[in-house]
Amino acid sequence: MRKTFGDLVAVDDVSFTIEAGETYGLLGPNGAGKTTTISMIAGILERDGGDVLISGRPHGTTSTWGKKRIGYVPQDLALYPDLSARENLRFFARLYALNRTEARTRIEEVLEIVGLTDRAKDPVKEYSGGMKRRLNIGVGLLHHPPLLILDEPTAGVDPQSRNAILESVAALAGEGVAVLYTTHYMEEAERLCDRIGIIDLGLIRAEGTRRELVALVGELDRISLTTDGTQAVPELERLPEVRKISSGEGHIEVMVEDARKTLTRILATVTEAGVVVRTVEVHEPNLESVFLHLTGKALRD
Missing domain, CATH: 3.30.70.100 (Alpha-Beta Plaits)
Structure with a gap:
């Protein structure tokens, strides 16, 4: 993929694959091109070159088929604070065009995955920051997407909530979900990610498992x-x-x-x-x- 803004090359022929059941970490300093890359993969931002393939099929800003197969969890919370967790999930299930029976079953499954079953009836405005983050992930999982994009899902949460989020993400591999994960916490990448791509100045500088990356620099x-x-x-x-x-x-x-x-x-x-x-x-x-x-x-x- 390639993206320029005037004379600035924000993403310069970045290429990687994520397999089903794999968590891929995209790491880079601020301004490295992570957000631009994620936006193009999610179909939010038009590419200047290259392709995005979801399950082997081309995907872009006008691809309804592709967007239905992506769960995108942004840094900013996308929830209705006056509604309960279950009501939020019910609303988004309708947006995803899930039928009533399917939605009812999937909502309970998602609440279990993100550990919010006991608080499902409470208004989201009464939730801690970590609980809101977990519910945000749940919204992205509702429609069984083969690809889940998590953009710094633990930003600004306490250690206990952060650990609960990481446990929820780790459980997704067992469901066969491909996860694209960005974070500012190196220990999260080491704990969760099967492979990691290090991006800087719009280029993938290195890619591989933790052991492979360490070997690259002779450690x-x-x-x-x-x-x-x-x-x-x-x-x-x-x-x-x-x-x-x-x-x-x-x-x-x-x-x-x-x-x-x-x-x-x-x-x-x-x-x-x-x-x-x-x-x-x-x-x-x-x-x-x-x-x-x-x-x-x-x-x-």
């Missing part, structure tokens, strides 16, 4: 051992998984590509050398370091 996992000796170092150096090793009195530090896969062998090698291991710490590089490396900015910049 390694670090295993730190507190021991009663260092005589295991020569044996550890012979292991093909070990990229670098350092040691001191009562301490061994091993650099590997995948600590989760190699930790058992590292510990077995140390123990076989007659070394007693007192403590073990595993440090995995996170997405924040990758993001800073690729964009030169923090996610919130």
Whole structure:
């Protein structure tokens, strides 16, 4: 996809796919092109070039077929505060042209998914910010969309509500929903997203799983051992998984590509050398370091 505003190239040939049941994180600093990209995918903004395909079929601003297959949950709440959660969902179900029987069943399913069944009769104006966010997600899910777009769904909510929202989003993968997720919280992306695209200045700078992105910038996992000796170092150096090793009195530090896969062998090698291991710490590089490396900015910049 491509989009320009005068001389400004806001989105420069951005391309990615999201499979059913997959959560794809689109991360980028402010002004990177995330909102423009999402608006084109949702059919809100006309593209200057490229295609958007929903279930293999072209989709654009005039595509009613495509828009029926997208659930779009914007940053700004789209709810009626004087209506209850159930009344809000009933109203939007009519907009989605669900028949009465289908709507009744789906509303109860959605209330369960977003954890609002017990408060379904209460006016939305009495809800906390997190509850409103969850209901907003529920509106986007009503019509069984194969693609759900969530634009910073946890912005401005308390930690407890935020966790409830993340649990609701995580449950969608089991329903086969493809989720496009943007956030300003790196830990959310690490927790939820199967794959991540890092966008900056309108370009996708890198794409992949957390492990793949970390590998792109050469980051390694670090295993730190507190021991009663260092005589295991020569044996550890012979292991093909070990990229670098350092040691001191009562301490061994091993650099590997995948600590989760190699930790058992590292510990077995140390123990076989007659070394007693007192403590073990595993440090995995996170997405924040990758993001800073690729964009030169923090996610919130």
